[in-house]
Amino acid sequence: MGDLKGKTALVTGSSRGIGRGIAQRLARDGALVAVHYGSSDAAAKETVEGITASGGRAFAIRAELGVPGDAEALFAAFDAELAAYGSEPGLDILVNNAATNFRGHIGEATEAEFDRTIAVNVKAPFFIIQHGLRRMRDGGRIINITSAVTSTAHPRQIAYSVAKGGLETLTRTLAKDLGERGITVNAMAPGWVDTHVTAARTATPEGRAALAAYSVFNRVGEPADIADVAAFLASDDSRWITGQRIDVSGGSVL
Template sequence: MLALAGKTALVTGAGRGIGRGIAERLAADGALVAVHYARNDAAARETVGAIRESGGRCFALRAELGVPGDVEELYGALDAGLAEQGAGRGLDIIVNNAAVSSSARIGSVEADTFDRIMAVNAKSPLLVIQEGLNRLRDGGRIVNVSSAVSRRALPETLVYAMSKAAVDTLTLTLAKELGARGITVNAVAPGFVATDMNARRRSTPQGEKALAALSVFNRIGRPADVADVVAFLVSDDARWITGQYVDVSGGSML
C-alpha cells in the first residue's frame, strides 16, 4: 500500500527544480498531483511526462502567482483538472513551493523588486492556503518551502530572505490555528540546491566548489534531498509534527 494512495496534492512551482522533485516523489507515493507552473509550458510537460512514465497520476495547471486574480485562476484550473481526472474538489496536501529570487544588498534594493518577491513568496502562500482551506480535508497537510537564508545572514539575498522569514511565521501561526482540524503545517528550509535558481552561482567550477563547501557533506543539495523530507511530513508518520522549521540544507553554515 503506497503511503499517499487516495490522496490529492497541490504543489506550486512544480514544473522544475525542487517543486518537480516534490511532485515526482508524492506521485511515486501514490498521490494524484496537481503540477502547478507559471510560464514554462515545456518544463511542466516534462514533469508530467516523467511522472506518468513512472506510473504516477498527475496533471498540469498554469497560473501566474503574485498578480491580481492569481488565486482564483489557480483554483479554477485546479478544479477543472480534478474534474478531468474524475476526482472531487477536495485536497489532502498543499505544498507552497513557488518562489522568485533576486540578488541585491540593502543599497541596491528596488521597490518593484521587493514588491514582486513579497507578492510571490509571502503573499501567495497565504492566499493559496486561505482559499485551499475550503478544499483541504481535516487531517490534511501543508508544507511551505522556506530557505536556510531566513535564519542565516546572506546580505546579497536580503529581500528573498525576508520573504522566507515571512513564510516561517505563516507556518508557525497556522499550525496553531489549524490544529483543531488535525491539519499539520510545517516548513522545510533548503540550502543551495542544484536548480535553475542557483545556476548563476554554479556557473563556474569555483562557484560550484564554494557552494558545495557550505555543507558538511561537501556537495550541493539535490531536489530529491528536499522532496524526501516533504514526503515524510505529508505522510501519516508525521502526524505528531506541526509548526516546525525543518532544516534540509545538508548542515550548511553550521
C-alpha cells in the same frame, strides 16, 4: 514512509527544480499531483509525462503568482483539471514551493522589486492557503518551502530573507490555528540545491566546489534530498509534527 494513495496534492512551482522533485516523489508514493507552473508549458509537460511514465498520476495547471487574483485563478484551474481528470474534489496536501529572489543590498532594491518578492513569496502562499483550506480535508498537510537564509544574515538577499521569514511566521501561526482540524503546517528550509536556479554557479568546478563547501557533507544538494523530507511531512508518519522549520540544507548553517 506513509502511503499517499487516495490523496490529492498541489505543488506550486513544480515544473522544474525542487518543486519537480517533490511532485515526482509524492506521485511515487501514490498521490495524484497537480503540477503548477507559471510560464513554461514544455517544462510542465515534461514533469507530468515523467510522472505518468513511471506509473504515477499528475496533471498540469498554469497560473501566474504574485498578481491580483492569483489564488482564485490557481484554484479555478485546479478544480477544472481535477474534474476533467475524473477525481473527487478536494485537497489533502499543499506544498508552497514557487518563489522569486531579488538579489541586492537594501540600497539597491526598488519598491517594485520588493513588492514582487513579497507578493510571490508571502502574499501568494497566504491566499493560496486561504483558498486551499476551503477544499482541504481534515488531517491535511501544508508544507511551505522557505530557505536557509532565514537563519543567518545575507545582506544581498535581504528582501528574499524578509519574505521567507514571513512565510515561516505564517507557518507557526497556522499550525496553531489548524490543529483542531488535524492539519499539520510545517516549513522546510533548503540550502544550495542543484537546479536551474544554481546552474550558472555550478557550471564550473570552482563554482560547484564553492557551493558544496557550505554543507558539512561537502556537496551541493539534490532535489531528491528535499523531496524525501517533503514526502515524510506529507505522510501520516509526521502526524505529531507541526509548526516546525526543518532545516534541509545539509548542515549549511552549523
